[in-house]
Amino acid sequence: MIFGIKEIFRMWGNTRMIVLTAISAAVYASVLIPFKAIPIIPGVTEVRPANALPIICSFMFGPAGAWGAAFGNLIGDFFGTLGPGTLFGFVGNFLYGYIPYKAWKCLSGEEPVSFWGIKSWAKFILTVSLASGSCGLFIGWGLDLLGFVPFSALANIITLNNLLVSLILSPFLLFLLYPRVKKWGLLYTDILTEDELSNGRFSRSGLVVTILAVAGGLVLGNLISTGLMSSGAGLGGGSGVGLGVLPIIIILLIGASLL
Amino acid sequence: MSLYLYLNKNTFIHRLNPITKIICLLLLFAAAMFFIHPLYLLILAGILLVIGISSGTLENLRKLWILMAMIGIFSFILWSIFYRGPTVILRYRFISVSEESLLYGLGMAVRLNIMLFSGLIFLSTTRIEDFTAGLNKLGVPFSASFALSLAFRLVPMFLGTASTIIEAQKSRGLDLDSGNIFQRIKKHIPLLIPVFVSALRTVDNLSVALESKGFGAGLKRTYYLQYDFRTADYLALSFIVVLNVFILYLRLQGVGNI
Numbered sequence: 001m002i003f004g005i006k007e008i009f010r011m012w013g014n015t016r017m018i019v020l021t022a023i024s025a026a027v028y029a030s031v032l033i034p035f036k037a038i039p040i041i042p043g044v045t046e047v048r049p050a051n052a053l054p055i056i057c058s059f060m061f062g063p064a065g066a067w068g069a070a071f072g073n074l075i076g077d078f079f080g081t082l083g084p085g086t087l088f089g090f091v092g093n094f095l096y097g098y099i100p101y102k103a104w105k106c107l108s109g110e111e112p113v114s115f116w117g118i119k120s121w122a123k124f125i126l127t128v129s130l131a132s133g134s135c136g137l138f139i140g141w142g143l144d145l146l147g148f149v150p151f152s153a154l155a156n157i158i159t160l161n162n163l164l165v166s167l168i169l170s171p172f173l174l175f176l177l178y179p180r181v182k183k184w185g186l187l188y189t190d191i192l193t194e195d196e197l198s199n200g201r202f203s204r205s206g207l208v209v210t211i212l213a214v215a216g217g218l219v220l221g222n223l224i225s226t227g228l229m230s231s232g233a234g235l236g237g238g239s240g241v242g243l244g245v246l247p248i249i250i251i252l253l254i255g256a257s258l259l
Numbered sequence: 260m261s262l263y264l265y266l267n268k269n270t271f272i273h274r275l276n277p278i279t280k281i282i283c284l285l286l287l288f289a290a291a292m293f294f295i296h297p298l299y300l301l302i303l304a305g306i307l308l309v310i311g312i313s314s315g316t317l318e319n320l321r322k323l324w325i326l327m328a329m330i331g332i333f334s335f336i337l338w339s340i341f342y343r344g345p346t347v348i349l350r351y352r353f354i355s356v357s358e359e360s361l362l363y364g365l366g367m368a369v370r371l372n373i374m375l376f377s378g379l380i381f382l383s384t385t386r387i388e389d390f391t392a393g394l395n396k397l398g399v400p401f402s403a404s405f406a407l408s409l410a411f412r413l414v415p416m417f418l419g420t421a422s423t424i425i426e427a428q429k430s431r432g433l434d435l436d437s438g439n440i441f442q443r444i445k446k447h448i449p450l451l452i453p454v455f456v457s458a459l460r461t462v463d464n465l466s467v468a469l470e471s472k473g474f475g476a477g478l479k480r481t482y483y484l485q486y487d488f489r490t491a492d493y494l495a496l497s498f499i500v501v502l503n504v505f506i507l508y509l510r511l512q513g514v515g516n517i
Binding site for chain 1: 263264288292295326334337338341343367370371374375377378379381382400402403405406407409410411413414416417418421444447448451452454455456458459461462463465466469470474475
């Protein structure tokens with residue numbers, strides 16, 4: 001398989017990975033739910049200290065962390081905000097939990113426990129920025145397409161919310177939790193066999209494509225949404241972001257699957 | 260007390276097959292997507308209100324009406340600014356509001372609330388196990404629907420654990436209630452560690468318990484809960500399909516635009 005997503009599907013054959021998916025989702029939802037009361041854009045996004053959790057679950061549990069982020073967000077929507085936007089939230093949060101462990105594996109072979117050097121920090125910041133940006137881009141595009149919230153109002157808020165929370169909290173939580181999880185043999189690399197993990201042959205190309213797609217998508221989406229640039233066509237949403245950013249969304253998904 | 264929105268009642272909607280409810284929910288979302296003009300969306304909202312009354316779910320609507328009103332107001336304000344129309348009625352620097360943008364904003368506010376209310380009726384009439392069983396019947400692999408169902412069940416347990424840890428720390432003198440909202444969030448963050456560690460302790464026990472009961476054995480699975488399609492399901496599906504076809508016909512005639 002040329003794509004780097006083998007373990008995303010193969011993990012469903014492993015009971016411990018399935019349980020880790022459920023636990024990641026439940027912990028994420030348990031922290032998301034109390035903060036639903038502090039909205040940034042009512043019904044769409046809120047103050048989310050829980051956003052550090054998909055990042056650390058991704059580093060520790062790999063694909064189970066990715067599915068856990070998607071399921072956790074879905075459960076959060078079951079507290080009154082279930083709608084078509086839930087589908088985009090599901091995929092956006094999946095990317096938010098999927099990109100960190102894949103990008104980190106590609107950028108650095110080290111364990112994501114302590115970031116003492118500038119290089120390690122730079123790699124960590126790039127990893128978290130990519131994950132936050134891809135989540136913001138996908139959800140912002142989807143909800144603009146449905147005509148719920150303009151791209152420039154939502155994508156930037158989600159990206160910044162994810163980025164700030166995860167940059168501040170994830171290193172601290174990883175430092176405390178990663179050694180314990182490793183000792184208990186619950187790291188995804190300890191649970192899944194070599195054969196079940198993707199070989200990452202095209203991961204560097206995937207990383208470059210993902211970086212370009214996230215940066216390009218956010219810039220283009222903002223330009224179209226604020227009226228500084230015309231997409232030439234509108235679909236669903238009033239600002240025309242739907243069709244204008246669609247090619248970049250496809251490129252993002254291809255890039256992420258190559259990671 | 261249940262954490263979720265499900266209301267244990269015995270109405271026509273409650274008794275429907277979960278697959279019917281999932282399909283009806285998706286088709287209600289689709290119906291709301293066809294119109295842009297708020298007037299036509301309000302007619303659809305009226306139909307939904309009748310469904311809400313007949314399913315006895317208005318008590319949940321009463322709980323969440325402030326959230327829905329806020330969502331509507333926010334959506335109206337945002338789209339009034341971001342949507343661009345030719346009949347400008349207000350311009351201030353780079354912000355312009357047009358007649359069309361006001362109508363569009365109002366339409367989007369109603370559309371968003373129609374969708375949230377559809378979701379609310381679904382959540383109020385469908386148990387979690389029915390929802391995951393419905394997903395399973397619609398082709399979602401059992402392991403994925405099981406993980407989702409397990410996560411739903413674990414949420415109240417983890418919230419309970421978090422509450423116990425908070426009470427234990429308070430009894431040792433930790434002050435979690437003073438300060439502004441951000442200071443209080445900051446004080447709660449370290450409590451994530453014991454909640455997470457306590458959750459991870461269950462992984463091995465749960466995995467062994469599942470495997471000892473044959474989870475992942477790979478044989479054809481049978482189910483305790485059986486869901487039949489009854490006349491009521493066919494009636495509900497027919498109603499929603501006819502509604503969507505009618506709305507699509509109106510839309511193709513140019514009705515419902517701004």
